[in-house]
Amino acid sequence: MHGTITHLECTACGTTHPANRLATTCPACGKVLFARYDLEAAARAMTPEVLRERPWDMWRYAEILPVQDPANAVRLGEGGTPLLPARRLGQTLGIGRILVKDEGLNPTGSFKARGLGMAVSRAKELGAEAIVIPSAGNAGSAMAAYAARAGLAAHVLMPADAPTVTKVECHVYGASVYLVDGLINDCGRIGRQAADAFGWFDVSTLKEPYRAEGKKTMGLEIVEQLGWRVPDAIVYPTGGGTGIVGMWKAFDELEAMGHIGAERPRMIVVQTEGCAPIARAYERGERHAELWEDAHTVAAGLRVPVAIGDYLILDAVRASGGTAITVSDDELMEGVHLAATLEGIFASPEAGAAFIGTRKLRESGFLSEDDEVVIFSTGSGMKHTDMFTPDLPVLDPNADDVVARIEELMAR
DSSP: OOOOEEEEEETTTOOEEOSSSOOOSOTTTSOOEEEEEOHHHHHHHSOHHHHTTSOSSGGGGGGGSSOOSGGGOOOSSOOOOOEEEOHHHHHHHTOSEEEEEEGGGSGGGBTHHHHHHHHHHHHHHTTOOEEEEEOSSHHHHHHHHHHHHHTOEEEEEEETTSOHHHHHHHHHTTOEEEEESSOHHHHHHHHHHHHHHHOOEEOOTTTSSSHHHHHHHHHHHHHHHTTSOOOSEEEEEOSSOHHHHHHHHHHHHHHHTTSSOSOOOEEEEEEETTBOHHHHHHHHTOSSOOOOTTOOOSOGGGOOSOOTTHHHHHHHHHHTTOEEEEEOHHHHHHHHHHHHHHHOOOBOHHHHHHHHHHHHHHHHTSSOTTOEEEEEEOBBGGGGGGGOOOOOOOOOTTOTTHHHHHHHHHTO
């Protein structure tokens, strides 16, 4: 189980760069770099038969992952999440087969464990001693956890109104946490300045090549879980969009390796009405998304007003015949309740957007009754309990009419 990485390639200008040193964006044009592999060698080593004997985690795909020495893989049990049939949800929405990829079961409670686990591992392998990240919450806590595991110094810049639990997580993991009176793009700007000043390595979304490599394992797992085929559609709550970028790359690599054909799922972006740069660019037919002014939403992970990988996200959506839609904050919270009450999945507000987005797409006719749809539950709702304030009754255990009181409450 050794990687076959050969070089880095710019997704915009096509220039190639060495893979054996720390790298952020393309030095020629500033755009996103992709890790490239010897896919012929990888195909010979990473066969379906061989994979059946490997542990069910994201490191099972080592041949097309960037970490060269397995000893440098920083592990907390990431990947290998279930693809759960959601029959009751499907019946309610009028879709014959809905599957939920439950990423909330990852370490630190979200899909961010994949990308940051890979980025931290590769940074450690290439000699980084301190890393910095701008984060709306989950990415910061994942980075802090893996940095602690790897023995690297961690610096996290977060909007001051980021979820409390993720601030606490970062602090407890030993990271230096800096709160910023602004949005995640403001955090990113300060992080880049600090990285230049102090020699920290910047692991921002798609500002280095390896977070996408961790995220692409979601696509690899889906294909393997479905018996080496792709679903009809993937519904994905989108902030920075690394997951869509990574999965689209994974499908291309699997085709080149001969594991799947040319079929692709429709890639569907779901954003919120208060921050929808990708959806707006899609509607306008543009390849790049302008900065979204006055970004606001209760889903912190979707409050990303500008994405460096905008063109890669939009390319995947259009090439797949997908779409990009928006939901309101009220609707995404309804989506959280829908998944919880129908399927027992307590999802994050971001994932709530994907659940309710699926309903809207079925109502519009974009999704049909016969489609097989994978919805990404990108994080656990357990990290957002402060957003829920149920008015719960209190019973007097010594009251003579306590059962009658329960009956009265049930009748409401």
